[in-house]
Amino acid sequence: xxxxxxxxxxxxxxxxxxxxxxxxxxxxxxxxxxxxxxxxxxxxxxxxxxxxxxxxxxxxxxxxxxxxxxxxxxxxxxxxxxxxxxxxxxxxxxxxxxxxxxxxxxxxxxxxxxxxxxxxxxxxxxxxxxxxxxxxxxxxxxxxxxxxxxxxxxxxxxxxxxxxxxxxxxxxxxxxxxxxxxxxxxxxxxxxxxxxxxxxxxxxxxxxxxxxxxxxxxxxxxxxxxxxxxxxxxxxxxxxxxxxxxxxxxxxxxxxxxxxxxxxxxxxxxxxxxxxxxxxxxxxxxxxxxxxxxxxxxxxxxxxxxxxxxxxxxxxxxxxxxxxxxxxxxxxxxxxxxxxxxxxxxxxxxxxxxxxxxxxxxxxxxxxxxxxxxxxxxxxxxxxxxxxxxxxxxxxxxxxxxxxxxxxxxxxxxxxxxxxxxxxxxxxxxxxxxxxxxxxxxx
Numbered sequence: 001x002x003x004x005x006x007x008x009x010x011x012x013x014x015x016x017x018x019x020x021x022x023x024x025x026x027x028x029x030x031x032x033x034x035x036x037x038x039x040x041x042x043x044x045x046x047x048x049x050x051x052x053x054x055x056x057x058x059x060x061x062x063x064x065x066x067x068x069x070x071x072x073x074x075x076x077x078x079x080x081x082x083x084x085x086x087x088x089x090x091x092x093x094x095x096x097x098x099x100x101x102x103x104x105x106x107x108x109x110x111x112x113x114x115x116x117x118x119x120x121x122x123x124x125x126x127x128x129x130x131x132x133x134x135x136x137x138x139x140x141x142x143x144x145x146x147x148x149x150x151x152x153x154x155x156x157x158x159x160x161x162x163x164x165x166x167x168x169x170x171x172x173x174x175x176x177x178x179x180x181x182x183x184x185x186x187x188x189x190x191x192x193x194x195x196x197x198x199x200x201x202x203x204x205x206x207x208x209x210x211x212x213x214x215x216x217x218x219x220x221x222x223x224x225x226x227x228x229x230x231x232x233x234x235x236x237x238x239x240x241x242x243x244x245x246x247x248x249x250x251x252x253x254x255x256x257x258x259x260x261x262x263x264x265x266x267x268x269x270x271x272x273x274x275x276x277x278x279x280x281x282x283x284x285x286x287x288x289x290x291x292x293x294x295x296x297x298x299x300x301x302x303x304x305x306x307x308x309x310x311x312x313x314x315x316x317x318x319x320x321x322x323x324x325x326x327x328x329x330x331x332x333x334x335x336x337x338x339x340x341x342x343x344x345x346x347x348x349x350x351x352x353x354x355x356x357x358x359x360x361x362x363x364x365x366x367x368x369x370x371x372x373x374x375x376x377x378x379x380x381x382x383x384x385x386x387x388x389x390x391x392x393x394x395x396x397x398x399x400x401x402x403x404x405x406x407x408x409x410x411x412x413x414x415x416x417x418x419x420x421x422x423x424x425x426x427x428x429x430x431x432x433x434x435x436x437x438x439x440x441x442x443x
Contacts, residue, residue: 002026002068004059009051014039016220018055026068028192028409028417035059037182043220049076049109050223053256056083056103057216058184061090061208063101065196070103077108079219079256086212086253093243094207096199114258116228120144120178120221121264122214125165125291127311128233131273132264133173134280142225143170144218147181149210150296158299165291165300165326172285178225180217185209192417195409200243211246215254215261222259230259234266240354270355271314271362278318281325289326290315303328306346309337310355313374313381317362321370334377344390353386 002024010017018035035055043051052075063070064087080103091099119136123129123143133141145166151159163179170177185205193204200207211232218230232251236244251263265273281288292311293301301308303322312322312329323329340346363378412420 002066003071004063004068005071006052006055006073009048011044011046011051013042013044016043016051016054018052020055024068025066025414026063027414028412029062029066029189030187031189032183032187035182035184035187037180037184037217037220039221040177040179041221041224043224046220046223047076047109047111048074049107049111050219050256052076053079053219054182054184054217057219057254058188058209058213060087060101060103061099061212062188062193064090064099065097065101065208067098067100069101072103072105074107074109075103075105076256077110080105080108082253082255086250089247089249089253090208093247094200097196109257111257116222116226116258118142118225118227119229119231120218120225120227121231122146122218122233123166123169124150125162125169125289127270127273127277127290127292127314128235128265130169130280130288130290131268131276132231132233133169133175134276135264136231137173139229140175141229141231142176142178142221142227144178144180144221146214146217147179148183148185149214151299152296153181153183153186155297155299158297161299162291165289168287168289172287178221180221182217184213184217191420192409206245207243208245211244211251211263212254214246215251219256219259222256227259230261231264232261233264234268236266236351237269237354237358238266239269240351242351269358270310271317271358274311274314274318274320275362278315278320281320286324291326301327303330303333304336306340306348306352309340310359313337313359313378314362316369316371316374317359317367317378319368319370329371331373334371334373338377338380341389344392346392348389348391352391353389356381356389357386 004020004022004026006018006020008019016037020033022030037054052072060070060083087099119139119141121132121141121143123133123145133143145163147153147159151162167177197204197207215230215232222230232246235246236242248263248266251261254261291301292307294305294307295302308327312327315322315325360381363382369375
């Protein structure tokens with residue numbers, strides 16, 4: 001048997017707990033057998049058919065990938081149908097994987113049709129989510145931030161910094177803020193997920209998990225706050241097609257009783273979103289701060305990584321001084337960006353090439369940029385041969401070892417896997433230390 005059984009759902013004011021058991025191969029994917037989500041407001045009175053959604057949104061793609069059955073007592077029928085449609089999308093995106101598991105529910109609940117009036121949007125404080133809020137500000141959407149998504153639960157210092165960005169935005173706009181704290185990522189075995197995502201061209205979180213899981217966590221809030229429209233900001237632009245865990249073909253199919261989801265801003269490039277934010281800053285938000293950093297350990301912008309760098313350039317092109325909106329531009333910032341592009345210090349796949357190409361499309365020699373050094377870099381970007389831009393190469397030894405280890409882990413018996421996992425735990429900290437030291441050295 002390859003089965004996950006939901007044993008108990010418990011709510012205590014604002015805390016949701018789900019206890020579950022696993023048999024068979026699916027056991028290898030979980031480090032704990034209790035899922036929780038803690039909300040900043042009470043979710044008592046939410047039907048069990050809705051309460052189960054955050055858990056199912058996290059674990060169902062795993063069950064699909066390994067052909068497992070998920071047994072639950074009660075679940076919202078509309079959500080179950082949406083999951084079947086989403087599974088078909090994953091099958092199309094990743095034909096090398098089976099996606100054959102299923103939900104076995106004793107009671108499919110079909111409540112009467114409800115038309116909730118409110119709006120809600122997932123909000124990280126980055127370019128995408130800020131642009132989505134601005135586009136729908138007349139709907140007065142509640143903004144939702146999730147601890148445990150990009151910042152680890154144990155890193156409370158980074159989270160306190162990150163959530164202050166969001167809280168400041170909430171205060172300035174007068175929007176209501178909801179915060180969710182969940183172990184939805186930390187209960188999963190990263191090592192095991194990595195062995196399955198080796199065929200996806202990326203990691204499980206970005207290629208499979210994040211869109212559905214983040215939306216699912218909001219389900220209890222949509223019931224208590226009477227939310228009919230739930231927005232999630234697009235990560236990519238329709239001009240750049242790639243399989244991704246948050247995509248209009250996935251997100252727009254997510255729904256449950258009373259709530260539909262909209263994948264917002266897919267028709268806009270990243271620079272077009274920055275232009276929307278720039279106009280908003282000029283008219284309404286002179287103190288707006290943006291948090292776009294790729295490094296989840298600090299909770300604020302490092303102003304040096306690839307994503308911070310392209311956001312800095314994007315703001316410059318829009319006539320906005322990055323120093324006034326969450327970034328630190330120093331005398332060597334633009335020379336450092338050029339050096340990193342030429343030196344292969346950043347991971348630079350087709351996605352990164354596309355967004356930097358978008359910057360080039362929006363640049364011209366006549367722009368009045370806040371920093372003169374930025375103008376020199378933009379002119380260089382316009383003229384440089386893009387074939388000379390390099391990407392950081394993974395260390396060959398680690399890459400070769402993983403190619404051998406990944407397929408082995410898939411078929412390793414559970415008891416042997418536990419031994420391998422303990423060995424990995426011993427090696428993980430020193431390996432990460434070497435990687436981080438290497439990264440700092442090249443910054």
